[in-house]
Amino acid sequence: MPRNIVIYWLLFAMHLGLHASTIPSHVDIGIFSGQNLRKFSFVPLTGRYIICDPDHKKVTELKPFSSIIVQRQNNGFTIFQDDSVIYTGSDITLQGGAFNNSFLLVPMDRNTEPRMYDGDLTISFSDRRLGLINTAPFESYVAGTVQWESGHNRHEEFYKVQAVIIRTYALSNLQRHRRQGFHLCDQVHCQAYYGKSINPNILEAVKATRGMVVTDHNNKLINTVYHANCGGQTVNSEDLWPHSYPYLRSRNDIYCRSMPGAQWEHSLSIADLRRYLSHAHNFQPNASQWRHIETLRQNTRKHHIDPERNIHLSEIRDHFGLRSTYFSVTPRNDSLHLQGRGFGHGVGLCQEGAMQRAEKGYSKEEILSFYYLGARLTQWEHQPLFRQEK
């Protein structure tokens, strides 16, 4: 092979390798996604904000606590400052101009709590809606998400575990909302992110694990799915989803069984279940088929409500809003009494099991390799900051 082609391929391979193992400095999050805000105020908290129009022309500059109000109109939005209109249009960027920039966003047309964010805000109008994108430092997004996905007053080692798997999950899904012009949404569809965290224990855990991700032995990010409580047994990925991952194996978990999400009960109307089976699956169980359904027992996890049709329990869970698929059934008059275990889909890391393991002194490595079999912690580097200070 000619020498220059060899060099080209070497450079290309190095580029791929570098690209594959780095973390972007910032991430674009679609915030208040699905809420269609009509009116809100934007209040800089730290740093300063430069308002730029689509031609990158500066409209004005905001210092901390000098707020503006954004109001949606029929074909765009208007920005007010001290009751005067300073901008009317359909696209604007509020760009941080100092090293640390944070702001408060206060919805004024509904009863939603104000939220705090680091970084920039882009506002655009399309399809009669305001689209808000928060461009946040990657690790600030991780800390915010740790808070909203795992709550306050958790063990520091558990926060480290959450930081690592949230970082990994975000990196694996950066293309999810590409068509909408951002990387990730702020709902559970991606991961819950209702603003930055100021919880010192969470910030410390994120800092201590900065750049750490979970990979397989080829340094490839693994799919770090998680759920609230597995009920004592996690689920093989292929028992719920189309893909089989070697690290998403069913494991017996003794640590979550006394936690708040471990048990539940529910009464399901027999008529409703029969109607669902008939409409969704054209299935009218005869006496012996119905007997299987009304006496379903799960000492270990099963995946189908009936032995013949293979109607997946996850469909029943989704349709009837059940906490999990891990339940046993007892007939009671005109309803079925469900006694269930766990909360969530059951694949990957069980949060309440991981919390208990952290309390009992397990390390993040031990916790991660239990729920993600054979996976390991790997250090990735952040790409340098892409923007100049103004």
Ligand SMILES: [Zn+2]
């Ligand atoms: Zn999403």
Ligand SMILES: [Zn+2]
């Ligand atoms: Zn568990």
